[in-house]
Amino acid sequence: MEFKVVVFSRYGRLGASSRLRFFQYYKYVNSLFGSVVTYPLFDDEYLTDLYSHGVRRKSKVIYSYVKRLFQIITIHKYDVVIIEKELFPYFPATIERLLNFFNVKYVVDYDDAIFQMYEESSNWMVKFFLKDKINVVMNNAHIVITGNDFLFSKAKFYGAKNVTVIPTVIDIDRYVQESTRQEVPTVCWIGSPSTQKYVVELKDVLIRVCLENKAKLVLVGATTSVGDFFPDIDLEIIPWEESTEAFIIKHSDIGIMPIASTNWERGKCGYKLIQYMATGKPVVASNFGANIDIVKNECCGLLVNSDDEWYEALTQLIKDRQLSLKLGASGRERVENIYCIQAQYKQFLKVLRSSVN
Structure with missing residues (x-):
């Protein structure tokens, strides 16, 4: 019927x-x-x-x-x-x-x-x-x-x-696991104009990491005005499109998800983390809310509580290729088993x- x-x-x-x-x-x-x-x-x-x-x-x-x-x-x-x-x-x-x-x-x-x-x-x-x-x-x-x-x-x-x-x-068929490192270490954030404030709050850390490691920052879904907060680094702001988001994430090295420790954010479901993990990318995320359940610290990525920990985690993943591969592979497996x-x-x-x- x-x-x-x-x-x-x-x-x-x-x-x-x-x-x-x-x-x-x-x-x-x-x-x-x-x-x-x-x-x-x-x-x-x-x-x-x-x-x-x-x-x-x-x-x-x-x-x-x-x-x-x-x-x-x-x-x-x-x-x-x-x-x-x-x-x-x-x-x-x-x-x-x-x-x-x-x-x-x-x-x-x-x-x-x-x-x-x-x-x-x-x-x-x-x-x-x-x-x-x-x-x-x-x-x-x-x-x-x-x-x-x-x-x-x-x-x-x-x-x-x-x-x-x-x-x-996510639909796992749309996400291809990619373990090849980019020529320039690439940190990716994906979100919307309503959540870009969290990446702006992390600007000092991201600028420092990019300058010290000659890394690139890719922001997907942010407004172009966000570029004013990130002078002197290799920055690319890309409009969000459903047809291209998986491709962009695949061609990055690390996915990030900073959030605030509020009851509103506690209700969020960590979808961006799942997208990064689906392509085999290690993640760095705020140690709060659904992020904790999804990432399982040091299983699929690193959970952090402060600017210093953000800096240390990003730097570690850029420099330690084997750790990045291990966390990325675990993340992909977790998505295949639960988050697809x-x-x-x-x-x-x-x-x-x-x-x-």
Whole structure:
């Protein structure tokens, strides 16, 4: 029997969370379960405006909300309902309550600590009226999917009935393991305009490492203005594109992921680390959150706590070729066993099968 699945995603394919948590699973859903219809709340044009200009057009937001309301009216046509995070950001969980009231099972997915957005808002009205919103969404869900153990524990704390962890993963077929060292030692960071602040905070260390080792720094997904923080080094800033990210990572030597020690970052799922590891690159990452579970210090990379440790770890990996190869090979193996869609799609399909209305 073929089932019909509807996904109320936050974004289209340009949005990393939507692409990785849903879109890449569709080939398995289509061949082994049924058909999928996706209703993104915000389209790629909205996301482009947000990343390029920092603009959220109110008219676009209003249009998106009205459109979603009409899409929800068709929900009875589908056998499985999946929601990314929430149906209407900054609105009460009224629709989610109604779905549960009318016995419509839904699956809700979280790959970050979105509850922080409400619980710790600087706007007293948001905090007062919406601090328990995600609690309500989780409690009314048939199944909650989380991207890491921290989010799993939060869902359990909020009283969610059924919770399962499915990490954010890559398609291993898109990533080729590469052990050849680049002519110029190359340190790679991949991210977005919203996360580039972390690499800027590390600028003094990165400049020192690059100058002392005649190394190159590659920043993928950062804005060109970031170049002002990295004078006098070999720097390349490359726009992010889905079609080229794996190729760029493959032609680097070390992947880095600095993050802040905040509750928001604790909810992140370490996807960039998984990308580096998939190509057999050793990683250096902040010793915090999901990074700890993914890297397993001195197994697939080095976890660090301070600028001095960042400097020592990067310098060590540039100079110690055998260590780099060992960590890189272990990282690739770990991705093949856990952090790829080929290892996780059966669990995703299991969730769908248990959520049929």
